[in-house]
Amino acid sequence: MRRTGYIWKRSVFAVVTIFAAVSFNFVLFRVLPGSAITRISRVPNASPSMKKALAEQFGLDKSMWDQYWLYLKNLFTGNWGISYSNRQPVIENLAVAFGNTLPVVSIGTIVAIILGILVGVHSAVRRGTFADHFSTNLAVLFYAFPTQFLGMMLLIFFAGVLPAAGTHDPFAFNQTPWESFLDYSKHMILPVLTLVLTLYAENALIVRSSMLETLGEDYILTARAKGLSRRKIIRDYAMRNALLPIVTMVALALGAIVSGAILIEVIFSWPGIGRALYDAVLQRDYPMLQGGFLIITVVVVLLNYLADLAYYKLDPRVVD
Amino acid sequence: MTSSTAGSDVPALEISNLNVWFGTSHRSSKGQESHAVKALNLKVMPGERVGLVGESGCGKTTTILSAMGLLPSTASVSGEVLLNGVDIISGGESGMASHRWREIAMVFQGAMSAFNPVKTIGWQIIEALRIHNVVGEKQSTSRAIELLGLVGLKPNVLDLYPHQLSGGMKQRAMIAMAIACEPKVLLADEPTTALDVVIQDQILNLLTSLTEELNLALVLVTHDLGVVAQSCDRAAVMLGGQIVEEGAIEKLWKNPSHEYTRKLFNSTPDLASALEKRKSSGSEKKATLLEVRDLSVKYENSHPTTDSRKLAVDGVNFDVRAGELVALVGESGCGKTTTVQAIMGMVDIQAGEIRVSGEDTVRLRPSARKQLRRSMQLIYQDPYEALDVRFRVKDTVEEPLVIHGIGGNRASRLQLIIEALEEVGLTPASAFLNRFPHELSGGQRQRVAIAASIVLRPKVLLADEPVSMLDVTLRSGVLDLLDRLRSAHDMGILMVTHDLSTAIEHADRILVMRDGKIEEEGTSNAILNSPRSSYTRLLLDSVPSPNPDSKRGLVQKNLVS
Structure with missing residues (x-):
């Protein structure tokens, strides 16, 4: 009820x-x-x-x-006005841009969450070992990097090896859909990598401390006394409880992901929402700005809503 | 599996020459180890109940955790733990795993947090059954219901989450889970410490009857000799990692050979001797310091589903006179702490009057309230939380003087601080002035907290469970201090406590509170010897006496014979 x-x-x-x-x-x-x-x-x-x-x-x-x-x-x-800069309907501009941002941000976020959980759980379980010190210090290092700096560094290191700008090779002609998809994916690697590296570190550090706290709880002792295997204890008891605060953290971090996406899309000339907003600011394209902010607001609210629902599903104590 | 036949002389659990060292963490360069358990021997026969008694830090919990191989990796263990003659700790973690829960199970202290909060009780009991393959998948639910029935819980508990159960129900469910695989040995670590006295009585009865029905060997770890005396056959008294005395509980009670055992028994609250221990108190009637009339307080965060008409404190009346110690007794959640907070003006009251020395305090302006605070001080339950860890003792005691602008200059304030510290028994005061809280014992911390209260020379002292966090041997010292303060300075003291025997031993009058109302009021003598309310009688009956022959022990023997 x-x-x-x-x-x-x-x-x-x-x-x-x-x-x-x-x-x-x-x-x-x-x-x-x-x-x-x-x-x-x-x-x-x-x-x-x-x-x-x-x-x-x-x-x-x-x-x-x-x-x-x-x-x-x-x-x-769907009548969101006409862009000042390219005279196209705002909603069409934004639909294209959103279509480009979605795969980068969602893949980047999901990979960063999974990687963060794996690294964090691993360090917590092996607390105090070399592996723990190494991965924790590495995470602190990546956490400290500003997004734009990390993006620039990756750009310098991988320019020539991986495509560094845009979504498609401008000199490629008559690509089949499959070739086009591969080309697109290749262009996505650097932006996604930048996003993953900036996000995973924070997740890993939070998961680690949350896991350490949970591993000290009485029910972990109960589980060990019950004779459960180490794997089962970590999965059903420690992780299951340690991940509860992570859900909230990820939801709160979503706003930051959007701003991170602006920096990343500008650095890698990725024609997504962030890039569109950046250009709109430069050109004082008010209808585009209005529409772009609206989309970001709605996305952040929706994702927070999903996080609330997930929390509800995961934690039976959530009532009030 | 060889099952031990009744009357066999193989102990269900035998701990021999157990030593436990805790290494300081590898980061510290000192590398020193603390010897937590020293050459400990303990035998428990099938169906026998043995109490392992001692104060905090004596190594009793470490002992039983090592018997299940549950110590953290910083501990090193030597010695043997034999279950039916088989050493179970020599095989390390992997060798231990198959014995856990099937042969030796445990009930933990924190009934509140011993269950995984995100899984149902049923899930967790069935997990224990399935992991050891004691029943098939299909029978597991019916077996779990059967187990719940054994501990007096209804089948619907199966689908509930831990937070939906009360403390007592949770501990019952925990016991159901512990006996799920029909172990030979049950270790119970302070199983009733967090519970109210009536519930404690029920849980102890349950454990006693289960050991008899299932021929279970029980090791009951507790700091409370009363609990052991009422539920165990034998007891081992631990001090500093060693068993200093062991024997039948009657023998220990009547004829303790070790000084520490005698001290423990003497400091354990006992209704029978509570009145004899009382210091005579003046019967003359003095001025009323604190008057509470028709006090009502609403629940602070009342949930929409709770009955909004229900009050946390509901029409409470009482007085505290000068030089009088009044005890407010009741179970957790009865409203006793809320009453104290209302008197201090820390919660808004719904209705009623509170007068200190005849002055109405409810509708005071902030400046007048500050003046009031000077004449009324509070002592908190937890001396570990009540002191600011970055304040030296003298800063803690000086702060109220500065706030109220007393003492003029540093030197005269220092004089007042030294007087207060010596008053609470921290002598010589100079040895304590510059210490930090972590350099003090629990009892000393509580004394510092009291010093910080009495340095203002308040008329009324409100003490919220002032000794419940302290070891028994330290309690009487703090309580005697309160006794002395009220007689020496004519202070009126209102002491909140859940412990009826402490109240009877130290208070002039006792107020028994239940569900926000005063159920009964009377002198200690009247409450003990002629309680009018059935609830007071229930409370009195539930207090475990350290005398194994008293009350329930007698009832049980009558039942057996």
């Missing part, structure tokens, strides 16, 4: 957060000084009738609430 209440609460919370972000996006640009009409009718001495016509054309003569309603309607029907 109370558990379904939890899901409800989290769902409502996620929807409300997204709605608040959407509304904030609307308000933000309307509280800026100056009116859109005077900016558009930049001709000197624009006649009042011309201003009125412009206001009618853009719906700016309507009340704030009507405009808000219109904004929401456009948002849900």
